[in-house]
Amino acid sequence: SISKAAFRRLPRYHQILSAYEAVGREYISSRELSEILEINETLVRKDMADLKIRGKQNQGYSISALRLRIEEFLGLQEITEALVVGGGHLGTALATYPGFEHYGLKIVGVLDSDPEKIGTRIGGHQVVSVARLASIIQKKNIKLIILTVPRDVAKELTEVAVNAGVLAIWNFTPCELNVPAGVKVRNEQIIGGFMALSHYLKNVGGA
Amino acid sequence: SISKAAFRRLPRYHQILSAYEAVGREYISSRELSEILEINETLVRKDMADLKIRGKQNQGYSISALRLRIEEFLGLQEITEALVVGGGHLGTALATYPGFEHYGLKIVGVLDSDPEKIGTRIGGHQVVSVARLASIIQKKNIKLIILTVPRDVAKELTEVAVNAGVLAIWNFTPCELNVPAGVKVRNEQIIGGFMALSHYLKNVGGA
Ligand SMILES: NC(=O)c1ccc[n+]([C@@H]2O[C@H](COP(=O)([O-])OP(=O)(O)OC[C@H]3O[C@@H](n4cnc5c(N)ncnc54)[C@H](O)[C@@H]3O)[C@@H](O)[C@H]2O)c1
Ligand SMILES: NC(=O)c1ccc[n+]([C@@H]2O[C@H](COP(=O)([O-])OP(=O)(O)OC[C@H]3O[C@@H](n4cnc5c(N)ncnc54)[C@H](O)[C@@H]3O)[C@@H](O)[C@H]2O)c1
Structure with a gap:
């Protein structure tokens, strides 16, 4: 499970990831996420750890995997x-x-x-x-x-x-x-x- | 000026303060704010300091003063x-x-x-x-x-x-x-x- 503060960031993560996915981007770094969300990079890494998502060396996080994980976590894949x-x-x-x-x-x-x-x-x-x-x-x-x-x-x-x-x-x-x-x-x-x-x-x- | 994270909390503070003011409450403690917002009390105190708002011993923060300060900061008092x-x-x-x-x-x-x-x-x-x-x-x-x-x-x-x-x-x-x-x-x-x-x-x- 994740902290309340991390939970509140999830809709914003989801919005960014969906936008990037729509233009064909495959990976995103914690640094890039931290800049777009204007939060500390350590917070982003902690959120990813809470979501049990791991990044790839030199590549960052898989955008679609992360988006799907957030949707799964939030129950957005159920009707x-x-x-x-x-x-x-x-x-x-x-x-x-x-x-x-x-x-x-x-x-x-x-x-x-x-x-x-x-x-x-x-x-x-x-x-x-x-x-x-x-x-x-x-x-x-x-x-x-x-x-x-x-x-x-x-x-x-x-x-x-x-x-x-x-x-x-x-x-x-x-x-x-x-x-x-x-x-x-x-x-x-x-x-x-x-x-x-x-x-x-x-x-x-x-x- | 205030941090980006504190800035993002302002609409939520304002909503809570307005609701309390509407039922006649005059003061609110950082503890109570931290419980309603589900954030750390130290964060609340830091936000108040950033807004240059001081609490009264044993009473907490003046709800109307805090709400007005947030409105002033956000420019909500101008049309x-x-x-x-x-x-x-x-x-x-x-x-x-x-x-x-x-x-x-x-x-x-x-x-x-x-x-x-x-x-x-x-x-x-x-x-x-x-x-x-x-x-x-x-x-x-x-x-x-x-x-x-x-x-x-x-x-x-x-x-x-x-x-x-x-x-x-x-x-x-x-x-x-x-x-x-x-x-x-x-x-x-x-x-x-x-x-x-x-x-x-x-x-x-x-x-
Ligand atoms: N952000 C959200 O959560 C959310 C929720 C609902 C709707 N929306 C979006 O909000 C927008 C409006 O939704 P709606 O349900 O009111 O749609 P709607 O079809 O009822 O209203 C759109 C209006 O825009 C007018 N319009 C079309 N072309 C125009 C132009 N070139 N210049 C000026 N006006 C023009 C139409 O005549 C119509 O009156 C849509 O883009 C919709 O996707 C967003
Ligand atoms: N949260 C916001 O930021 C925001 C923004 C716009 C509107 N609002 C609020 O959303 C609500 C709707 O706004 P709106 O502009 O669509 O108003 P509206 O007057 O167009 O729609 C209200 C609808 O509710 C119906 N209604 C009235 N009594 C009812 C009842 N007992 N049971 C079922 N339906 C009933 C009316 O017939 C009408 O169709 C209002 O409370 C308004 O204050 C909020």
Whole structure:
């Protein structure tokens, strides 16, 4: 197993490795990884050791082997079925994004409360009434929901989903969710990405 | 100034501090921060020192002072005006999300190429033809664009924007962008959030 800090670096490693693999690169050194990630080379080597990945003398690490190892470690090679709850702008963007299947994330339903949306199609799915959330979770043995509803209904829907057996919630709403032990919430605050750009603009740009 | 690793922790600190402030908490200890962030307490103390924030004996750090200091450091107290380029599902979700203004991010225009969308309103903005991208950037002195177009047009639009004077690109497309020195790209891969949940489900859940 690996440290929490190393675990948090895995998505970034994966992104870099995928990009390099796409342009035909076969090997990468710990030094190069440390420069791209802007972290200490000793940290990179430790992460590789934690992942039980060995480099080749004078060549570095096999990019595809490392990428596959990370995917295996993160469970990205298994299919995780999920429901999108809230078929609005954000929910539709996530339900129609083809990039997620590449990581094992398979959206198997979209639910909404708006009668104008129920019965229409989003991303190949027929939108279903959210009144059926619990029964669908149970029938399809769903362990993950993607929450893209307005904040005022986030708590109640989380409760329904957790009671029906969901173990993980990918929360895009600004509402802080309280869940029992055994259920994991990931709060996705997209604004985090803007903060790095804001700092950059403050220091070099400046309108 | 602070180390790169500390810099990357700032959005997470900010999220925690904002949540605690919202429920009326006034102080937080380095120990508590270290437990929530799951990092070493010495790292937290070092980050605080880098930010030039001092704690009070027996009380810890003032939550609001620390949050404000992080915002000041990241430039979130200044307004950054941005254009959303690509008024589809994701672009609309970002253009209509009220949460961004709280961080100084002000969307001042939405551009698209679809004649069905041009002239309609998204998030209080009248959608403008993307043919006017360069002139709008120059007229409004825009330094940041939010790229939410299909991948096949990402490069060409980036080139137009950079030539017109943009210094930062918040890239939501899967296309890797090449930009000159002096321009910063933030690639936003939302899938990163799913990876933590996938690992969790693999180890405890399992459908
Ligand atoms: N995390 C971020 O950075 C970020 C960015 C943008 C939006 N958001 C948040 O994501 C959420 C969705 O944003 P959006 O722009 O797509 O909003 P939206 O209004 O377009 O979509 C919300 C959808 O939820 C549906 N809905 C309402 N009540 C429901 C219920 N009880 N059950 C099922 N569906 C219900 C609506 O009918 C609508 O289709 C909001 O909470 C917003 O604050 C977060
Ligand atoms: N980063 C992620 O995790 C993530 C998640 C979802 C979507 N995406 C990506 O975000 C982008 C948008 O996704 P979406 O679901 O909103 O797609 P969408 O098809 O709903 O929206 C794309 C919009 O761009 C417009 N457009 C096309 N060509 C244009 C041009 N030359 N100039 C200006 N506008 C143009 C279209 O008319 C449309 O309104 C895609 O690249 C998608 O792959 C990324």
